[in-house]
Amino acid sequence: MTEMKEAAAAGRLMRIQEAAADVGLTPRSVRYYEEMGLLRPAARSEGDYRLYDETDLERLRFIKGLRDDAGFSLAEIAQLLEDEAARERGHAAFHATTDPAERRRILCERVASFERQIQTLQRKIDRLQAMVDDTEARRVRTVAKLADTGISEPC
Amino acid sequence: MTEMKEAAAAGRLMRIQEAAADVGLTPRSVRYYEEMGLLRPAARSEGDYRLYDETDLERLRFIKGLRDDAGFSLAEIAQLLEDEAARERGHAAFHATTDPAERRRILCERVASFERQIQTLQRKIDRLQAMVDDTEARRVRTVAKLADTGISEPC
DNA sequence: CTAAACTCTCACGTGAACGGCAATGTTGAG
């Protein structure tokens, strides 16, 4: 039992099946997302196997979230990931310099990127909330009619 | 100028193009939704033209909202409309009886239906909100790193 | 070293949600 339970937290690289299963996708979908330019595996094995690391998994979870929860198309997700990519490039650039001014600029860009992402999601939430409010108003009107029936008992 | 500006509020019936344009859909989509069982036009002309009334338009707007804003599939929308249909049947049944107990039962069912719909939408909002919270947390961490750079000026 | 299990890259197939065209019929203004 000296074998590792799983390719857990550390800097382990996983192949496509394990990676896909981990985030709840199929290998085919993961390859398709790559084809669409949504991600590239951290590395390739000698035999050209795709190898994913933890940041890849986070990215895949992010994609899945946008697809399932928000109903974004892959094209829209690509837009959001453009920002994400810029942040990662910024991360490298951040560690490549020691100039405080430069570091500050990189971090500021990241913050702005996060804010754009939040706004995109928030707009969707707002529209959904409007639908909820609308339905709620109709519910309230119906409850009012219920009171009109004379019987004021709950359902 | 005695002609009506548009087939405005009243009990006017509109043909498919006007109806579709009014809610921002194409005639083709409207026919497809009918084919999928999402709605049936209020009436047909003598020559079998589809004729839509105001409640049809509301229904179409509801469908469009679920599709565009919530990203629901037509199958999921069909589920939600099952409830909507039940409400409309309830509306007829409501006016068909004068029994207060029966009327109360119908209204209670409508309220429950609205509440189910709200919950479905709310679950989606919650998941989106979780993504926003996540992104917000990352933003905050980045802002903290910004403070660490020594310069405490805003961006 | 072998064999099973996994992976690679094409490449074609599929279901959802329409777009678009054809052949035909209906409406309504003039």
Next chain:
DNA sequence: CTCAACATTGCCGTTCACGTGAGAGTTTAG
């Protein structure tokens, strides 16, 4: 009544987001 404008059904085409092999190569336990 006529004729342009709109409608009908039917059917094939398309895009998106994958599913599903085929055929060949790679990894790794034993």
